Amino acid sequence: LEVLRQVGDVHVCPQDRPLTAPELREAVRGAHAIVAMLHDRIDADLVAAAGPQLQVVANVAVGYDNIDVPAVTGRGVIVANTPGVLVDATADLAIGLLLMVTRRLGEGERLLRARQPWTFHLGFMVGTGLQGKTLGIVGLGDIGQAVARRARAFGMSVAYTGRRRAAAEVEAELDARFLPQDELLRTADVVSLHCPLTEQTRHLIDEAALAAMKPTAFLINTSRGPVVDERALAKALQEGQIGGAALDVFEREPEVEPALLDLDNVVVVPHLGSATTETRTAMAELAARNVAAVLTGAEPPTQVRP
Numbered sequence: 001l002e003v004l005r006q007v008g009d010v011h012v013c014p015q016d017r018p019l020t021a022p023e024l025r026e027a028v029r030g031a032h033a034i035v036a037m038l039h040d041r042i043d044a045d046l047v048a049a050a051g052p053q054l055q056v057v058a059n060v061a062v063g064y065d066n067i068d069v070p071a072v073t074g075r076g077v078i079v080a081n082t083p084g085v086l087v088d089a090t091a092d093l094a095i096g097l098l099l100m101v102t103r104r105l106g107e108g109e110r111l112l113r114a115r116q117p118w119t120f121h122l123g124f125m126v127g128t129g130l131q132g133k134t135l136g137i138v139g140l141g142d143i144g145q146a147v148a149r150r151a152r153a154f155g156m157s158v159a160y161t162g163r164r165r166a167a168a169e170v171e172a173e174l175d176a177r178f179l180p181q182d183e184l185l186r187t188a189d190v191v192s193l194h195c196p197l198t199e200q201t202r203h204l205i206d207e208a209a210l211a212a213m214k215p216t217a218f219l220i221n222t223s224r225g226p227v228v229d230e231r232a233l234a235k236a237l238q239e240g241q242i243g244g245a246a247l248d249v250f251e252r253e254p255e256v257e258p259a260l261l262d263l264d265n266v267v268v269v270p271h272l273g274s275a276t277t278e279t280r281t282a283m284a285e286l287a288a289r290n291v292a293a294v295l296t297g298a299e300p301p302t303q304v305r306p
């Protein structure tokens with residue numbers, strides 16, 4: 001807010017719920033800049049509702065699937081996002097989820113909180129170790145690489161798939177093998193999703209993909225909910241087709257597929273990937289700097305090119 005107030009008047013919308021489409025249209029009328037969250041749908045209609053003075057839409061997120069970038073930039077409005085600053089927080093969360101689901105931490109905590117009796121024995125609540133296992137990363141961008149680096153420290157080997165191959169230095173540093181998607185799904189012990197949501201990645205993990213995974217494999221999703229067909233995932237878990245899943249994001253956020261909540265081998269958290277004070281502060285500041293740059297005629301630090 002301090003950064004923004006140096007360049008203009010600021011109108012703060014309620015934060016406790018997403019605005020409805022009419023409320024959003026009303027809120028942006030006459031604005032020169034919009035600071036948007038992932039649930040704000042920014043398209044040609046919204047740009048028209050704002051008016052011809054609109055110069056920039058700054059998303060407080062690295063993902064920008066909520067923005068119709070060609071439509072917005074086609075109307076001469078700059079789009080910006082917040083890459084970089086949330087890489088570590090999101091990678092940390094992915095590893096947290098990985099440990100939770102493989103070591104049954106949520107299940108154990110639920111048992112104690114339910115004040116259930118328990119006795120230590122050699123077979124009690126045993127999970128899966130990570131040493132020597134293969135982490136299959138879908139999308140070896142900044143976050144995927146940060147997850148791979150952490151997984152290497154746990155003794156995992158790294159394979160990846162994606163639209164393009166990583167640079168040779170990155171592959172060498174992480175000792176990461178590039179595999180076609182079907183082979184990655186067939187061989188990974190853990191599949192972790194780090195791709196953006198696009199028309200190509202929507203339901204990338206569908207019934208067939210889940211059927212290709214090992215029956216012992218775990219799925220981690222800290223990318224975007226619709227990358228996974230959530231109903232197919234619930235069915236695959238119910239039928240024991242995969243070993244478990246840990247999800248930070250959901251297909252119809254804030255709703256969570258109810259069948260998932262009945263399963264002990266599922267970990268769910270409410271879109272917490274970037275939720276640290278340090279990271280959220282850095283994201284907000286970067287979004288504000290993007291706005292301030294455009295409104296003062298400078299180059300925004302992190303512009304999204306169509």
Ligand code: 8YV
Nearest residue numbers: 037038060061062063273274
């Ligand atoms: C954000 C995210 O917290 O950056 C992203 O793409 O998903 C999260 O880090 C969220 O999008 C808030 O708008």
